[in-house]
Amino acid sequence: MTRDEDALRMLAEVEAANADLAERAKAPVWYHPALGLLMGGLAAVEAAPLIWQYAYFPVFGLGIWLLVRAYIRKTGLWIYGFRAGRTRIVALSLALLCGGLAAMSGWLFHARRVVYAPLLTGAVIAVAATVGGLLWEAAFRADLRDGRGL
Amino acid sequence: MSASLDPVIHAPNRLQMCCMLAAVDTIDFATVREALDVSESVLSKHVKTLEESGYVKVRKAASEGRQRTWLSLSRPGREALRSHLAALKAMMAGVPEI
Numbered sequence: 577m578t579r580d581e582d583a584l585r586m587l588a589e590v591e592a593a594n595a596d597l598a599e600r601a602k603a604p605v606w607y608h609p610a611l612g613l614l615m616g617g618l619a620a621v622e623a624a625p626l627i628w629q630y631a632y633f634p635v636f637g638l639g640i641w642l643l644v645r646a647y648i649r650k651t652g653l654w655i656y657g658f659r660a661g662r663t664r665i666v667a668l669s670l671a672l673l674c675g676g677l678a679a680m681s682g683w684l685f686h687a688r689r690v691v692y693a694p695l696l697t698g699a700v701i702a703v704a705a706t707v708g709g710l711l712w713e714a715a716f717r718a719d720l721r722d723g724r725g726l
Numbered sequence: 727m728s729a730s731l732d733p734v735i736h737a738p739n740r741l742q743m744c745c746m747l748a749a750v751d752t753i754d755f756a757t758v759r760e761a762l763d764v765s766e767s768v769l770s771k772h773v774k775t776l777e778e779s780g781y782v783k784v785r786k787a788a789s790e791g792r793q794r795t796w797l798s799l800s801r802p803g804r805e806a807l808r809s810h811l812a813a814l815k816a817m818m819a820g821v822p823e824i
Contacts, residue, residue, distance in 0.1 A: 590741060593761070594745060
């Protein structure tokens with residue numbers, strides 16, 4: 577086998593390993609909708625009395641902890657959301673979008689007395705986070721295909 | 727600086743393992759073993775080689791009543807892998823597509 581053929585074989589093995597990882601890293605189908613609901617809940621709970629807002633934080637924390645645990649148990653791995661590559665662009669965009677929506681909702685609710693703003697924003701964030709999570713997974717697979725994010 | 731092949735990473739299983747580790751934050755030893763389809767002892771040797779070179783970090787943690795071993799790629803490991811893959815791609819220049 578020549579050096580070139582050896583290199584070709586090695587790169588094919590790298591591709592195979594990445595394809596295997598792309599399959600393993602897939603989250604359970606309910607993972608992104610559950611994350612979306614938890615995030616949407618953070619915005620929506622602003623319309624509730626203060627006591628409920630405080631009560632939601634431990635629920636949110638517990639929910640995130642359970643999601644992380646379930647993901648690790650299923651896949652046997654953990655991936656940092658803001659890892660380099662296309663995934664970082666998706667994660668940052670999603671964080672900015674959700675943060676911006678939550679800030680706008682807070683302003684509408686407190687300054688303009690738009691009482692339904694937190695609920696509407698919560699619903700939009702829930703959908704955005706779900707779609708964003710799926711986009712993140714697609715970006716991760718694309719990164720693995722062309723070796724970005726190393 | 728030109729990219730060069732790294733003898734530590736060059737072994738097929740170690741190269742595949744480094745690529746897997748490069749894409750994730752941390753991965754379970756058992757998951758890597760299953761993906762590479764190798765025995766525990768073979769993978770342990772590869773992990774030891776990479777750990778001794780400073781390319782892989784090994785962390786043991788109790789999880790659900792049992793000890794699990796978690797692997798992650800270190801910064802020098804990531805740089806070495808990047809350089810190794812660049813060298814492989816450079817060698818491929820001029821090889822016709824299959």
